[in-house]
Amino acid sequence: MQKKEIRKPELLAPAGDMEKLRIVINYGADAVYLGGESFGLRAKAKNFTSEEMEEGIRYAHSHGVKVYVTCNIFAHNSDLKAMEEYFCRIADMGADAVLIADPGVFYTAKKAAPSLPVHISTQANNTNYMSAEFWKNLGAERIVAARELSLGEIREIAQNTDIEVEAFVHGAMCISYSGRCLLSAYFTGRDANRGACTHPCRWKYYITEATREGEFLPINEDERGTYIFNSKDLCMIEHIPELVESGICSFKIEGRIKTAYYGAVTVKAYREAIDDYFKSPALYEQKKTCYLEELKKASYRGFTTGFYFGRPDSSSQIYDNSAYIKNYDFIGLVKEYDEENGTALIEQRNKFSVGDKVEFLCADGEGFEQSIDAITDSHGEPADSAPHAQELVRIKTAKAVKCMDIMRRKNNRREK
Ligand code: SF4
Structure with missing residues (x-):
């Protein structure tokens, strides 16, 4: 070779x-x-x-x-x-x-x-x-x-x-095998091989016994759960x-x-x-x-x-649920930055409020953390929070940011 x-x-x-x-x-x-x-x-x-x-x-x-x-x-x-x-x-x-x-x-x-x-x-x-x-x-x-x-x-x-x-x-x-899968077409009529997978591999499964109609028996894999394809x-x-x-x-x-x-x-x-x-x-x-x-x-x-x-073993699967681990929320996207007064125009992606501790993810270079001290709404008025999806508000940033930098906030939950 x-x-x-x-x-x-x-x-x-x-x-x-x-x-x-x-x-x-x-x-x-x-x-x-x-x-x-x-x-x-x-x-x-x-x-x-x-x-x-x-x-x-x-x-x-x-x-x-x-x-x-x-x-x-x-x-x-x-x-x-x-x-x-x-x-x-x-x-x-x-x-x-x-x-x-x-x-x-x-x-x-x-x-x-x-x-x-x-x-x-x-x-x-x-x-x-x-x-x-x-x-x-x-x-x-x-x-x-x-x-x-x-x-x-x-x-x-x-x-x-x-x-x-x-x-x-x-x-x-x-x-x-490399996405060749009939689960979605079989359960929902939507064909994974034509781009319409409904992800039934992430669903929760039970087994039924032929003579006990309507009785759903849980599948316990090592007593951890039932998500056998996940x-x-x-x-x-x-x-x-x-x-x-x-x-x-x-x-x-x-x-x-x-x-x-x-x-x-x-x-x-x-x-x-x-x-x-x-x-x-x-x-x-x-x-x-x-x-x-x-x-x-x-x-x-x-x-x-x-x-x-090598071949994945049992540690490559999740048995107890099909949710994502989501440690951070995407709460705002920087649209522009005003160098003179050090404020960023932010497009809201999830509600945020004055007092929130946030983190900036910057496309170039190091990110940073800060608290939101004040919010100015799209009419130039002070606001306690930015509750509406995609509304444009201004906040003061601890460092200069750029268009497409991202504002995120820590959380701890699982999400479907
Ligand atoms: S995501 Fe799941 S259901 Fe969809 S093709 Fe892959 S294995 Fe099948």
Whole structure:
């Protein structure tokens, strides 16, 4: 096996809508992935209209960031005609690649827009270097490694092919094989493979006995509970050196339907971890706990390293409930900062009041804590609180802030 030159990986972030796109770009993403109104595997995400996609691509490119458009459904015959037009439109907009799982969709894209680079989605179950070679020979530029691969297996793929290898490093895990799952279609008629998963893997289950209709028997796994399919979230921030050394060219964060706040926190943490590691591995080692602590300030379900270091065991699942751990609330987004009087115009995202202790998460540099001493409402009048969603108020900040910095407040609860 030939050892390849080690390069700084791309940090690839989810962009569920325009705001999330702007935020993850400002917090340090090198590339974003997003879905159009059709053919992506996140029907519940807001997704981008044609106009928004065009604007998003323009915005990303003006910041030197690439845009990959997801088109990773398993298509039916009736989808194909519209897909051809869709690929032509995406190519015209200047997207940097399209993400595909289905060979028929791949062929359609190659026919309709031959110059549009194609990445092969994790849904295509890229589990070995021969299938990577197969896709490369057909003209794909990148594969996304199946989530069921160990680090050793990914390394072997990267060393045995020239195709780029992208891998998930953070976010929710499917309990089913790379998302190939019938639970949602079976229970609700909404097909996970066409972007409409209702997440039944997170539901609470009972068993029933055939002759005892209506009697629901609890399933006690080690007497801890009944959430038998409920995986913890993937988190690889403590393993950046191993990921880099394996030859993965793109570190992907899951979560197009997560909040803009989640995007900001995860992108900033991985940005710092990758940059620090490339500056000095010792610096990275020293700050490892800080990155992890920062990630815990976004919602999560406990962390696991998934399949990277072997098969996940019982510690990779949560048995007692399906709620997120949410240690902080996203309460405001900075829209502008007035240097003269040291005040920030804040767009409210959750109610906050005078006297609250808050923390600023800054896209560039260190965040800081402070108390809110006074609030001025949109009419210039003093107010006790900012109770209305998206209302614009002013507060004095302890340090200078910038547009898209985030104001958050500590809490301690679990949330569905
Ligand atoms: S139900 Fe769960 S395992 Fe199945 S596709 Fe949806 S998220 Fe994945």
